[in-house]
Amino acid sequence: MSFSILGTGSALPATIITNDDLSRIVDTSDEWIRSRTGIGQRRVCTTETITDLAYQAAVAALENSGCRAEELNLIICATMTADDATPSMACLLQQRLGAVCAAFDINAACTGFLYAMDIAAAYFSRKPDYKILIVGADAMSKAVDWQDRSTCVLFGDGAGAAVLGAGNDLLAIEIGANGNRSPLYAPAMAGNCPFRNDVKQSLYLVMDGQEVFRFAVTAMAQTIDRVLQKAGLAKESLTWILPHQANIRIIDAAIHRMKLPGEICLTNIEQYGNTSAACVAILLDESNRSGKFKKGDLLALTAFGGGLTTGACILRWNK
Amino acid sequence: MSTFDKVVEVLVEAKDLETGSITMESTWDDLGLDSLDTVELVMNMEEAFGVSLEMSEDMKTVGDVVKAIDTAK
Numbered sequence A: 001m002s003f004s005i006l007g008t009g010s011a012l013p014a015t016i017i018t019n020d021d022l023s024r025i026v027d028t029s030d031e032w033i034r035s036r037t038g039i040g041q042r043r044v045c046t047t048e049t050i051t052d053l054a055y056q057a058a059v060a061a062l063e064n065s066g067c068r069a070e071e072l073n074l075i076i077c078a079t080m081t082a083d084d085a086t087p088s089m090a091c092l093l094q095q096r097l098g099a100v101c102a103a104f105d106i107n108a109a110c111t112g113f114l115y116a117m118d119i120a121a122a123y124f125s126r127k128p129d130y131k132i133l134i135v136g137a138d139a140m141s142k143a144v145d146w147q148d149r150s151t152c153v154l155f156g157d158g159a160g161a162a163v164l165g166a167g168n169d170l171l172a173i174e175i176g177a178n179g180n181r182s183p184l185y186a187p188a189m190a191g192n193c194p195f196r197n198d199v200k201q202s203l204y205l206v207m208d209g210q211e212v213f214r215f216a217v218t219a220m221a222q223t224i225d226r227v228l229q230k231a232g233l234a235k236e237s238l239t240w241i242l243p244h245q246a247n248i249r250i251i252d253a254a255i256h257r258m259k260l261p262g263e264i265c266l267t268n269i270e271q272y273g274n275t276s277a278a279c280v281a282i283l284l285d286e287s288n289r290s291g292k293f294k295k296g297d298l299l300a301l302t303a304f305g306g307g308l309t310t311g312a313c314i315l316r317w318n319k
Numbered sequence B: 001m002s003t004f005d006k007v008v009e010v011l012v013e014a015k016d017l018e019t020g021s022i023t024m025e026s027t028w029d030d031l032g033l034d035s036l037d038t039v040e041l042v043m044n045m046e047e048a049f050g051v052s053l054e055m056s057e058d059m060k061t062v063g064d065v066v067k068a069i070d071t072a073k
């Protein structure tokens, strides 16, 4: 007993920031950003909050699933940029949706949506008739230093959601962590405690790009390999791969290593950049709505991120 | 097979280059490769040779990589 995806949704901020827009803020160019990352533009929250986007994505997913908010038994939000430390984003959603169920946030950085799926799968083994809303939502625009050209060009804001119900379509899933702060970290609330006496921390996200690049290429190739093995499937049986959208060069290098054709990978990085926990969820929703998936298609979802965390799963599309 | 020949093999496999265009003196620039290509190639070299390489600014040519691999072996 695992689950089936009953519906998906996503939401993006209205404001588009192009590479040329960024070149007016930091010393960069459209040519550099496109050739090093594959990113052409990203969406950035201006007046909307990340909770607003998560709510819109959740409403869309509920509509798509034919499930009412009151039927939900659990809400899990994956985020590292929630508007409040408390209430959790999931509690704020619960209230706005009018759901009557438990709700909590998890943080696995960019891997959050896969972590949420794994947690949901564990609930389904205990409560097979549950309906669970999972959301991946991040406004990385709040975390990056907009004066640091090596990070601010990479990220964007967005939210994606899925409603899960009884079914057997999660064929294999794996999440993992290799705790290590230095490659990628972003500070939490610091407060103003007058008794605190230590060195000042960075106010923004800090990243060692090349170390993360190496980790990411290996993570993407290896996690897909392992979930395929778990599911007892050959890589040739995959219909689509939905990889975390951090850098097209990571995706290309990993796919080359796996000796798979590039066309199997779905991407939207050109339009949205890296939306952290939302990436895979937005990609899933857009592909669902554009009619890309046929019943029975085998999808591999994979993500990696700060932690360092990794995750991948094999899903049978059954909608 | 010499280290150089194997390095060329890895380069050709990963980046679709012409074998004949690669010499010990070729720089990344000559081969049309940027800094992310070199990160990827160092990973591939490490796997092909079973060594661990330190990425550095001084690794500018194919010859530098060959030397680094022979030292690491």
Ligand SMILES: CC(C)(COP(=O)(O)OP(=O)(O)OC[C@H]1O[C@@H](n2cnc3c(N)ncnc32)[C@H](O)[C@@H]1OP(=O)(O)O)[C@@H](O)C(=O)NCCC(=O)NCCS
Pocket: A027, A028, A029, A032, A033, A036, A037, A110, A149, A150, A151, A153, A207, A208, A209, A210, A212, A213, A216, A246, A247, A274, A304, A305, A306, B034, B035, B036
């Ligand atoms: C960030 C990343 C694109 C940088 O690429 P890179 O090839 O490693 O680039 P480097 O940091 O070596 O920088 C190369 C040069 O470009 C410059 N540069 C960095 N960002 C730039 C930008 N936006 N525009 C123009 N030049 C830039 C650097 O200053 C450096 O210049 P120098 O050689 O004169 O010092 C790449 O490392 C990456 O994508 N890593 C993975 C990050 C990631 O996915 N994080 C999220 C994980 S969930």
